[in-house]
Amino acid sequence: MGRSFDSGPDGSVHSGRDNPRATGAVRLSDVAAAAGVAAMTVSRALNQPELVSERTRERVQRAVIETGYVPNRVAGALASSRSKMVAVLVPTVAHSLFADVVQSITDTLALEGYQVLLGLTGYQTTEEAAVVETVLSRRPDALVVAGTRHSEATRARLKAARIPVVEMWDMSDDPLDMLIGFSHREVGAAVAGYLLACGYQRFGQAMADDPRSHQRAEGFNARIEVEQAARPDSGIAVMTCWADTPATLVGGRTATASLLADMPDCEAIVCSSDTLAMGVIAEAQSRAMVVPETLAVMGFGDMSFAAATWPSLSTVRIDGAEIGRLTAEHLLKRFNAANPEPVGEVLDVGFEIMARQTTLASRSALPS
Amino acid sequence: MGRSFDSGPDGSVHSGRDNPRATGAVRLSDVAAAAGVAAMTVSRALNQPELVSERTRERVQRAVIETGYVPNRVAGALASSRSKMVAVLVPTVAHSLFADVVQSITDTLALEGYQVLLGLTGYQTTEEAAVVETVLSRRPDALVVAGTRHSEATRARLKAARIPVVEMWDMSDDPLDMLIGFSHREVGAAVAGYLLACGYQRFGQAMADDPRSHQRAEGFNARIEVEQAARPDSGIAVMTCWADTPATLVGGRTATASLLADMPDCEAIVCSSDTLAMGVIAEAQSRAMVVPETLAVMGFGDMSFAAATWPSLSTVRIDGAEIGRLTAEHLLKRFNAANPEPVGEVLDVGFEIMARQTTLASRSALPS
DNA sequence: CCAGTTGATGTTAGCGCTATCATTGCGCTT
DNA sequence: AAGCGCAATGATAGCGCTAACATCAACTGG
Known part of the structure; x- marks a missing residue:
C-alpha cells in the first residue's frame, strides 16, 4: 500500500521506469507491488481467479483499480501462445450478408473474451493469400474464412498454422477442417x-x-x-x-x-x-x-x-447471423477442448x- | 544452406526445438541460420530493407521462402511497442453506413500494412467502456470510434492510452483528438x-x-x-x-x-x-x-x-467510404510523423x- | 509425530522479436 | 601510415507476460 511502484525492497525484477524501452504504462509488477504480492499472483488473480484465495483476489482487484492497470495482452499472447483473437476473412463487409456474419461472430466470441481480427480479401484469390499471411502473423487462435476455393499456397499456410479453421458460406466436398454453410x-x-x-x-x-x-x-x-x-x-x-x-x-x-x-x-x-x-x-x-x-x-x-x-x-x-453464431460456438468449444485437432465436420444451415x-x-x- | 536450423556453431541464443515453451513455428533465428546471417539482419532485411545490402537482402529473401517463415508480429509488437493494428469501434457493422466506413478504413490502412481490430459497441455507453478496455489491452497504435458521446471512464482510458484517437460520424465541440464527421x-x-x-x-x-x-x-x-x-x-x-x-x-x-x-x-x-x-x-x-x-x-x-x-x-x-478513407489517411500521416501528439483537428465531410x-x-x- | 498431500504463492526462465550499442571493413583524407 | 567517417552487420539485453517448477504452510492419517 505505502510501497512505491518502482522498486520493491529487493530491487524489482523489472528494470523500472528509468529503462528506455519500457512503455511507461502500468505493468503487472506495478499492480503486484501495490497489492503486496508477486506478479504471478496478480496474473493468476486476473486469469485463473479460482487458483487464488479470496482475500488475495480482493486485494489485487483493488490494486488494479487503484493503479488503472490495463493488461498487455500482446505480452500475454507471446508468453502463453494464446492470443484470444480470431481472424475473420470475408470478401467485403459492405454487403449485409457478410456483415451479419461478422457481427454475429464478434458478438458470440465476445462472450468469452475473444476478439475479431478482420481481414477483407476482396473477390480475388491472389489478395486472399496476402491477407492470410498478414493475419497469421498475428498468431490468431483460429481463422474463419468465407468460401472454400483457396489457392494451394493458402491451404498450405492454413495447415501449417495448426489452428482451427472454419470455412463458411459455401459447401464443399473436402473441407480443410470445419465447414458451415449451405448448398447453392x-x-x-x-x-x-x-x-x-x-x-x-x-x-x-x-x-x-x-x-x-x-x-x-x-x-x-x-x-x-x-x-x-x-x-x-x-x-x-x-x-x-x-x-x-x-x-x-x-x-x-x-x-x-x-x-x-x-x-x-x-x-x-x-x-x-x-x-x-x-x-x-x-x-x-x-x-x-x-x-x-x-x-x-x-x-x-x-x-x-x-x-x-x-x-x-x-x-x-440465408441466416448469416446463424452461420456466425454456429461458427463462433464451434470455435469456443474447440478452444475449451483438450484436443484441438481438425475435425472435418460439415454443417449445412440450409436456407428459406x-x-x-x-x-x-x-x-x-x-x-x- | 547446409546448416541445421537448430544450432549455430556457437550454440544459438535460442534454446532450440527441444524447449517445451517454443511454439514449433519457424523463427527469425531459423531464417537467420538458413541465410547464414544474424537474426537482427533478417529482421532488418524484412522491416527496413534499405539498411541491408542487396546481396544479403536476397539471401534472406530466399531463406524466408525456403523455411516458410511467417513473422510473429506478436513478439514484434512487444519488442517495438508498435502493433500495426488500429482498433475500430462502431455500434454495429450490420448497417451499411458503418460497414462502408469499416471497409474503407481497412482497405486504406492495408496499403501500409496496418490491420483492423474490430470492436462492436452496440448502442449502449456501458458496453462501449468494456469494449474500449478490451481493445486497448491489445495495444493498438490508434483507435477509431464512432460517435462523440463517451463516458468519463472511457475518455480517461483513451487519454491514458496515449495513442491517436479519431472520433468519426458526428460533430462535436470538444473532440478528444481528431474528429471527422458531419453536422446532423x-x-x-x-x-x-x-x-x-x-x-x-x-x-x-x-x-x-x-x-x-x-x-x-x-x-x-x-x-x-x-x-x-x-x-x-x-x-x-x-x-x-x-x-x-x-x-x-x-x-x-x-x-x-x-x-x-x-x-x-x-x-x-x-x-x-x-x-x-x-x-x-x-x-x-x-x-x-x-x-x-x-x-x-x-x-x-x-x-x-x-x-x-x-x-x-x-x-x-453521407459518404461513409470517404470518412473511412480520411480517417485512415490521417492516421497513417500521424504514424509516419515524428510527433504523435493529439491535434484537436476537426474535419467536416458534409453531405449531399x-x-x-x-x-x-x-x-x-x-x-x- | 512425521511422511504425504493439498492449496496458495513465489521464483525462474523464457516466448520471438527489436532498440541500442558495439564491431567490422572499406574508402578517403592529411 | 594513421586517422576519420560511413555503411553493413553482429551481440546483447530486454519488451511484459505466463508455463513450469519450487517453496511453504496447513492439514491428513497411521
Whole structure:
C-alpha cells in the first residue's frame, strides 16, 4: 500500500521506469507491488481467479483499480501462445450478408473474451493469400474464412498454422477442417421447384457472373430440365442473362431489358441477388408492367429492404447471423477442448424461401 | 544452406526445438541460420530493407521462402511497442453506413500494412467502456470510434492510452483528438430548405428515437420556423412521429399511419433513415396514394437500395467510404510523423441531398 | 509425530522479436 | 601510415507476460 511502484525492497525484477524501452504504462509488477504480492499472483488473480484465495483476489482487484492497470495482452499472447483473437476473412463487409456474419461472430466470441481480427480479401484469390499471411502473423487462435476455393499456397499456410479453421458460406466436398454453410445448387433447385409449383413456366434468370451464382443457376436449370422431361409439351423454358459483378440496380434493369427483348412472354425473373431484383422491379414498373401479375420476381439474400418494398420482394433467406453464431460456438468449444485437432465436420444451415408479394402463390388459378 | 536450423556453431541464443515453451513455428533465428546471417539482419532485411545490402537482402529473401517463415508480429509488437493494428469501434457493422466506413478504413490502412481490430459497441455507453478496455489491452497504435458521446471512464482510458484517437460520424465541440464527421443539425436544415424550395408546406417527420435523429429533427424544425416567421400566413406546418430504434419497415408504416391520421393534408414525410422511408412508401402505396404526387418522401443514408426502388428514393447521402478513407489517411500521416501528439483537428465531410423521384422538384408548378 | 498431500504463492526462465550499442571493413583524407 | 567517417552487420539485453517448477504452510492419517 505505502510501497512505491518502482522498486520493491529487493530491487524489482523489472528494470523500472528509468529503462528506455519500457512503455511507461502500468505493468503487472506495478499492480503486484501495490497489492503486496508477486506478479504471478496478480496474473493468476486476473486469469485463473479460482487458483487464488479470496482475500488475495480482493486485494489485487483493488490494486488494479487503484493503479488503472490495463493488461498487455500482446505480452500475454507471446508468453502463453494464446492470443484470444480470431481472424475473420470475408470478401467485403459492405454487403449485409457478410456483415451479419461478422457481427454475429464478434458478438458470440465476445462472450468469452475473444476478439475479431478482420481481414477483407476482396473477390480475388491472389489478395486472399496476402491477407492470410498478414493475419497469421498475428498468431490468431483460429481463422474463419468465407468460401472454400483457396489457392494451394493458402491451404498450405492454413495447415501449417495448426489452428482451427472454419470455412463458411459455401459447401464443399473436402473441407480443410470445419465447414458451415449451405448448398447453392440446392437453393437454385428449390427456387425452381417453388416457382413451378406456383404455376410459372417461362423463366428469365438475371444472374451476377460469380461462381456461387453459377452454382445456383445450375441447380435451377437442373430442376427445370427434370420438369421439362416430365411434361414435354408444357412450354417450360429458361433464358439466362449474366450481369456484371458486383450486382447493381442498373445491372438488373439492363438484364431485364435484355431478357424481355428475347423472351417477351417471360413470366418470372429469378435473380442472383436482391439488388438485381430491385433493378428488375424498377425496370418493370418503368415499363408499366405490373409485378407480380405481369412479371414475377425472385431475389436472393433477403436483405433488409426486401421485406420493405412494395410489392415486397420474394427471395431466399440465408441466416448469416446463424452461420456466425454456429461458427463462433464451434470455435469456443474447440478452444475449451483438450484436443484441438481438425475435425472435418460439415454443417449445412440450409436456407428459406421467403414467398412475398413479387410472386403469386397460385398463378395457375389466374387467367393466363 | 547446409546448416541445421537448430544450432549455430556457437550454440544459438535460442534454446532450440527441444524447449517445451517454443511454439514449433519457424523463427527469425531459423531464417537467420538458413541465410547464414544474424537474426537482427533478417529482421532488418524484412522491416527496413534499405539498411541491408542487396546481396544479403536476397539471401534472406530466399531463406524466408525456403523455411516458410511467417513473422510473429506478436513478439514484434512487444519488442517495438508498435502493433500495426488500429482498433475500430462502431455500434454495429450490420448497417451499411458503418460497414462502408469499416471497409474503407481497412482497405486504406492495408496499403501500409496496418490491420483492423474490430470492436462492436452496440448502442449502449456501458458496453462501449468494456469494449474500449478490451481493445486497448491489445495495444493498438490508434483507435477509431464512432460517435462523440463517451463516458468519463472511457475518455480517461483513451487519454491514458496515449495513442491517436479519431472520433468519426458526428460533430462535436470538444473532440478528444481528431474528429471527422458531419453536422446532423445542418442535414436537417438542408432537407427543410430543399423541400421548401420544392414548394412543400405540410410536413410529417418519421424519426427514429436516437440522439442523432433528434439533432436532425431540430435542424429541420429550426429552418421551418425561420420560414414560418418570414411567411406567417403560408400554412407551413410540421408534425413529428418518433419511431422505435432500430428503425424498421414496420416502424415507417406505423409512423405514416399515425402522421396521416393527425395531418391528412400532409404533403411530404421526412425520415431519419432510408429504411423508415421504404416503410412510408409501402404504406402510401398500400393506401393507393401516389408517390411523389400525393405524398413526397425523403430518406436518410442513401443506402444501396435507395436508388434502386421505383420510384427511386430522394435521400441524404453521407459518404461513409470517404470518412473511412480520411480517417485512415490521417492516421497513417500521424504514424509516419515524428510527433504523435493529439491535434484537436476537426474535419467536416458534409453531405449531399440526392433529389430523386420521391420528391418533386417544382411542386409549386402543379395544381394543388 | 512425521511422511504425504493439498492449496496458495513465489521464483525462474523464457516466448520471438527489436532498440541500442558495439564491431567490422572499406574508402578517403592529411 | 594513421586517422576519420560511413555503411553493413553482429551481440546483447530486454519488451511484459505466463508455463513450469519450487517453496511453504496447513492439514491428513497411521
